[in-house]
Amino acid sequence: MTDFKKKLFAGILGSALLLTASQVFARPMPPPPMHMDQAQFAENIGGWVKHLSEVYGVDKAQIESALNSGVHIHDVQQALILSKLSGKNFSDVLAMKTDWPQVAEKLGVKREQVEEFHRQQMLEMLAHNSGVDTKTAESLLKDGYKPKDITIAGKIAQAAGKDIKSVLGKRKINNTWSDVAKSFGVDIRKFMPKHEQPPIE
Numbered sequence: 001m002t003d004f005k006k007k008l009f010a011g012i013l014g015s016a017l018l019l020t021a022s023q024v025f026a027r028p029m030p031p032p033p034m035h036m037d038q039a040q041f042a043e044n045i046g047g048w049v050k051h052l053s054e055v056y057g058v059d060k061a062q063i064e065s066a067l068n069s070g071v072h073i074h075d076v077q078q079a080l081i082l083s084k085l086s087g088k089n090f091s092d093v094l095a096m097k098t099d100w101p102q103v104a105e106k107l108g109v110k111r112e113q114v115e116e117f118h119r120q121q122m123l124e125m126l127a128h129n130s131g132v133d134t135k136t137a138e139s140l141l142k143d144g145y146k147p148k149d150i151t152i153a154g155k156i157a158q159a160a161g162k163d164i165k166s167v168l169g170k171r172k173i174n175n176t177w178s179d180v181a182k183s184f185g186v187d188i189r190k191f192m193p194k195h196e197q198p199p200i201e
Contacts, residue, residue: 048073055121056080058090066094075100085109085117122147130154132164140168152177155191160184 045067053060058080066076071094079094086093086107096103104114120134126147127137131154140150145168153167156177160167162184170180181188 052077052080056084056090058083062090066091071097078103081114081117082107082109085113126150130164131158136164140164149177152188152192153180156181156184156186156188159186159191 045064049060049063049067052058052063063076063080066079067073075097076094078100079090079097082088082100082104083090083093086109088107093103093107096106104111123134123137123141126141127134129151130137132140132150137150141147145153149168149171150164153171154164156162157164157167159181167180167184170183171177178188
C-alpha cells in the first residue's frame with residue numbers, strides 16, 4: 001500500500017469511522033468523511049483529487065479546477081456528494097453553494113440519502129481495512145464492536161488465516177490486542193502504527 005493510501009485510511013479511521021452513527025447523523029448535513037484543512041490537503045493534492053474522482057465519479061479536471069479557483073475542500077466534497085445523489089453536474093451544484101442543506105433541499109436530496117451515503121462509505125472503508133465484506137462489518141458494528149477493534153482484529157485474522165470472530169472473541173478486559181496477536185503467532189508491529197505498538201488497549 002502506498003504512503004498516500006496509508007495516510008488516507010488512517011485519516012478516515014481516525015475521524016469518520018470512530019464517530020458513532022448518532023454523532024454523524026445528528027447533523028443536518030453530515031460532515032465529509034475526510035476531515036482535513038487546506039494545508040493537509042495540499043500535501044498530496046494529486047492523490048486526493050484522484051481519490052475524490054474515483055469515489056464520486058467526477059472527472060479529475062473538474063475537481064482540480066474548483067480547488068485551484070480557491071474553493072475549500074469541504075465545499076468541494078459537499079458538492080460532490082450532492083452531485084452524486086442528485087444526478088446533477090458537479091460544477092452546476094458547486095455554483096449553487098450557499099447553505100448546503102438548502103442546496104440539498106433544492107436538489108431534492110433527502111437527509112436520509114446523505115446519511116445512507118456516509119454509512120455505506122464508512123462500511124466500505126471498514127471492510128477494506130479489516131478484510132471482511134460490508135455485511136460482516138455491518139453485523140459486527142451492530143453487535144457492539146468498535147470500528148478500531150474490528151480493524152485490528154481483521155488484520156490479525158488475515159495474518160493468522162483465522163475468522164475475524166474467533167479473533168474478536170480472544171479480546172478480553174484483562175488483555176491487549178498485542179496479547180491477542182501473540183496468541184495467534186502474529187507480530188502486531190508489522191501492521192500497526194508505531195505510536196500504537198504494544199500494548200494496544
